[in-house]
Amino acid sequence: MTQRSEFSGYPVDTGYPVDSGLPEVPIRRTCPFDPSPELAGLRTARPVARAVMPLDGSEVWLVTGHDLVRRMLADPRWSSSVDGGLGEDRPLRLKQPEPGMFIEMDGPEHARYRRMLIPHFTVQRTNRLRPRIEQIVAERLDAMERLPRPVDLVAEFALPVPSLVICELLGMPYEERAGFQEAARALVRLDSPAGETEAALDRLAGHLAKLIAAKRAEPDGALIGELVREGVLTDGELVQISMLLLVAGHETTANMLGLGTLLLLRHPDQLALVRQGAPGAADELLRYLSIIDAVMFRGAKEDLTLGGQRIRAGEFGLASLGAANRDPALCEDPDRLDVTRPRTAHVALGFGPHQCLGQNLARLELEVALQALLRRFPGLRAAVPLEEVSIREDAAIHGVDSLPVTW
């Protein structure tokens, strides 16, 4: 349970701060493409602000300024070993992560796992995947072309492309994608019925355990097979790592492709530039959409100061990547989509030692997939009005559930 701050000025003994007027997280979007205007207000007035968790009324520090978000995420005094959070039925607390669940680890424990994985995700290594990604994308576009229109861009393109890529990279059978996709989807939902997320993850873990046993018997040359061959990790650790990489490889790029295409259809001038191959398009779309916005919780391991606020050990912070990415201190005219913009130091992929491990793969997939899609179908358009597009409002990752398109 979060301790109330003695420095906040808020009485510590009055129970729920129902009349305090503190914002409640998550601060939901009113437009699928933009962080709530309320966040911009907070960023100006109180870039490190107290906010309230819906579950139990406990307080968190909501951080909205670009520089402050980067400081927080790079600061080893903030722990990533946080349990609870939005959409969960447990209050925030620091926990002992499961072996292998490295995104919840700090310091050397985290580095030990991350360093085993880094060689698989370097810029050079990722670039070598380009021809294969181009081939996967072309095949999906061929398949789309054969379908009667309208076609659901999410089901036929935005989800299959990253799903195929991550399955192949890990050495996981694509035929079993339904289970991977179900677990990934359950994990990012904020409104899952109690126990459903755990059940989906348990099913996936059980399934991965069998796949890993098969790899023990006959290791292949893909990522998990290589980790098996290295012989350092236990089966339990390999299950957790496989699960993390599968989920991360699915819900992120897929939502960027779906929501990104919808955004570009609303900005034909920008769409034309992406089709022509604007080199900074992937990063600008990442910055502008911030599809992972406000789920980055950290717990203060010791007393510290951030943005002039004294924060006590045991208190929790929540970094709003969306607010940070629209900070006027980051770039000129931050609320304007401009794919020709010089690359910004955006935080859409996080910051600090946990910054997205697969980011170079994500950039490459976005660049290849968007360009190819727009070149294949120059007349691409949404087949329904924007207000009928099924926007995801329940999820920790912003996106569209489906996007009927025609051309």
Next chain:
Amino acid sequence: MSAVDVPGETAAGAPAEATADAGVTGVTVDRESCCGAGQCVLAAPAVFAQSEEDGLVVLLDPNPPAELRDAVRRAQSYCPSRSVTVR
């Protein structure tokens, strides 16, 4: 590969120093804190690489020429683990 390597850093935290004729001196990297994100490689591929073996940063040129000054500053600014320093 058209790496995302665009001139003209606009982010806060990237000091826009007056351009001097001298090269950039005293670039250092910290492989202990490096988390292998590869952002320095995207920003300044002539100065930074990632080791094929462990994926961590390799400094190719500790004293890059003046025309790479901005790129090196961007590498410093993007680095998520603050492992690049420029004296």
